[in-house]
Amino acid sequence: MDFKLTEEQQMLQETAERLVRDAYTFSNREKFSESEAGFSPEFWKQMGELGLTAIPFPEELGGFGGSGIENMLIMQELGKGICLEPYMESVILAGGLITQLGSDSQKEELLAGIASGELQAAVALEEQQSHYDLSHVTTTATKQDGVWNLNGRKAVVIGGHTAGKILVSARSAGDVRDQSGISLFIVDPNSEGVSRRVYSTVDGRKGCELFLNNAKAELLGTDGEAYDAIHYQAGRAIAALCGEAVGAMRVLCDITLDYLKTRKQFGVPIGKFQVLQHRMVDMISELERATSMAILAACLADDEDSEERSAKLSAAKYMVNRAAQYVSEQSIQLHGGIAMTWEYSGAHYAKRLVMIGHQFGDDDHHLEAYAAQLSI
Template identity: 60%
Template sequence: MDFKLTQEQLMLQDTAARLVRDNYDFERREQYRRREHGFSEPFMQQLGELGLCAVSFAESYSGFGGGGVENMLIITELGRGLCLEPYLHSVVFAGGLVAQLGNRVQKEALLPQVASASLQLAVAVDEPHSHYQLHDVQTGATAVKGGWKLKGRKSVVIGGQSAGLILVSARNGHGVRDEQGISLFLVDQHAPGVRRRAFATLDGRMACELYLDDVWVGADALLGEAGQALPAIRYQQGRAIAAQCAEAVGSMEAACALTLDYLKTREQFGQAIGKFQVLQHRMVDMRIELDQATSMALLAACVADQPDTDARSRTLAAAKFIVSRASRFIADQGIQLHGGIGLTWEYMLSHHAKHLLMVARQFGDDDHHLHAYARLLQVA
């Protein structure tokens, strides 16, 4: 296979890399993290102005018609800079759901705004008890005159503290763990009955717990057919997993570079510690894990936009498993090779390590995806 990037893809990658390099040194990242919403709104606007938020959308909705590989090139650079903006959750995950499930009016109204970064979206599909099971939905949706009433609680909504609209999964029929009867709704953050509790996640990003107390939404807030949203949620979460694998690769590359530089400069017994063979072997082990994760992230990007099949699901599960394992290994080894400085808040490696540990658990941990892979093998 030919894995060479096209001229347009190289330009896209260079644009993203330069933007991150010029705007996301460690000191500025810390300033962004302390802001009200936990990221830089001007930087998110720059992503929109440069067309980076529009890459994956169709041209008819102000996009460029890109796919998984183009998403990978952008998000790898965002991961390398540990960017705090909810690009993955707003553009890839939520934007993908609107593009797949929305009617013409909804897509024409929302997608150009997401593409220009004038509107931020978030996805609320996890609940306190669900543990990665997208069909385990207790949030209820009751049909009323002119719309729906939603009641329930959603957990760890990344970017939900600042999103203009939140895509909420809710059950309008069947049993609690039935795969039928799950719908997806657009919920305005300012609607009566909506309450959010914002908090910082392990890696410094912001999320919220979302509480819905008989929140009324109009009939036009329903995305797709009532009770038929689960396949689209699973499909788009697959695209988000592919993007997250790319984000992890960017972070792992930066962590490996920091560790290698430290081994070359830190001295003990009159010489750089990188001259000790045992440390060289551990650095090689980190690079091997990174190379494996990079290959799987590329494979995931190549299948992300393919039709929903067991083969696609197996590939994405395998990629998430390999990348999660590699993320944990590189985070642990990087800290071990640095010693105490690797844990300090003022040093970038500690933030990469926390982000990689977070990546290893979002959208399903390695055990979850190993079991999913095994089930799909049995089906095959």
């Protein structure tokens, strides 16, 4: 296979790289994280102006018709800057769900805003008890006089505190663990019956819990048949997260290597000690293995849903999660005490990698999912 990027893909990567490099110094990131939004609205606006928020959408919907490869390239650069903007949540996941399930009027109304960066969307799929099982839904949806009302509580809605629209999964039929009977709804977070509890996550981002009390909602897609689309788009989100993790790991390896070259002990750089050289080689080996799996995930992210696709995405997420854990732990060990200080960027890369490891399933979850596919 030819793994070389096309000229257009190289230009896209260079555009994203330049934008992140210019805007996301470590000190700037700290300011963005401490702001009310928890990210940089100006940076989000620039992404829209450069067309980065329009990449995944079909050309007829105002996008550039990008694939999982283009998504990976952008996510890698965002990972290098440990950027705080909810690009995956708004553009890839929410945008993907609207593209797959939305009516023509819903696509026209919402996707143009998401593609231009004028509308930030969020997705509320998880609940406190769900533990990576997106079919475990207790939030209920009832229809009365032609109007849908939602009741329940959604957890860990990243970017939900600033979103203009939130896509919420709710059960309109079936038992709490049934895949059938799950519907997807568009909710205005500022409408009556909707409240949010905003909090900071361990990696410096912000999210919220979403409380719904007879909240009015607009159905997205067909009543009770949203799970397949949720499962499919979650696969695209997993591929994107793998790309982001690789970007973050690459920078973490670079700053660790630079530290080994400059930190001196017994009058020589500590990188001269063979045991530390071996650790550094192991880190790079894990990074390259994770890169290969991220490329695999990106290549099949937009394929038709199948058991094989699900198994390979689980394998990729498992391998990337394990590599991220190893690289983070070794980087902290090789840095020593400085790696645990808030002022040093390495600790923040490690924290982001921990969070990525838990989004849409940790390594144990995906190992179990992969093993289940092998036994079929």
